[in-house]
Amino acid sequence: MVSTADHFNENNYRDIVFPLQSGRRFHRGQEAKVKKAKSESGTPVPLEDQLCYSIYSANMAIQRAYRPLLDGLGLTYPQYLVLNVLWAEDRRTVGIIAEQLGLESSTLTPLLKRLEEAGLVRRTRNPENERQVLVELTQPGRTLRARAGCLGDALLSVSGESAAELAALNTHVRHLRDAIYASIGGWDLSGR
Structure with a gap:
């Protein structure tokens, strides 16, 4: 078996770590070179050696570890993320929440509707700009924060990593x- 290190060299590192769709351009005006990630021998890099897959599959594992706890809170993982944004700073516009989570507003709206139906958030028009919808926590939404704090402990428990190691990885x-x-x-997300 060829190790991950054998696949990487200075010429193909960016293509392996940052694969882009064909035709996509960098903002700095540089044309993105899109090549199939290959080792020096010309064989495709195995999936388990691709950084994008490692990050994706780690995300899936974390969500599976969180699922029993989130089920106990009556939340999905995306709903939990929305609440985290509001726990950090309440009374945000839908656009700001969407931007912070890297979601489209149209994707966020159904999540907010379900959170509102659960009595955890309230949506109102912004009196300063009627085109904007403000989202704020209700008292049950604020109270839920203390119960949701155990998710970080769950990740520490199942990962076998120390808090310092997970913080460095993050x-x-x-x-x-x-x-x-x-x-x-x-x-x-600079400056946030």
């Missing part, structure tokens, strides 16, 4: 995400 993944978006344009 920092690295965030930097990677920000670097990718800085190159291709899009989601900008």
Whole structure:
């Protein structure tokens, strides 16, 4: 078996780590070179050695670890993410929540509707701009925060990693995400 390190060299590193769809351009005016990720021998890089798959499958594993706890709270993972945005700063516009989560407003609206039906949030028109909808936590939504705090403990428990190791990993993944978006344009969370 060829190791991950054998697949990477200075010439193909960006193509393996940052595969882009054909025709996509970098914001800095550079043409993105789209090549099939291959090792020096010309064989495709195995799925388990691709960074994008490792991050994707880790996300799926984390969601599976969280599912029993979220079921106990009556939440889906996307609903939990919306509540986290509001727990950090209540009374946000739909657009700001969508931007922070990297979602389209049209994707977010059904999530907010279900959270409102559950009595966790309230949606109202912004009196300063009637085109905007404000979302704020209800008292049950604020109270739920204390019960939802155990999710981080669950990840510590099932991962076998220390809090410091998970924090360092989170920092690295965030930097990677920000670097990718800085190159291709899009989601900008700087200053938040």
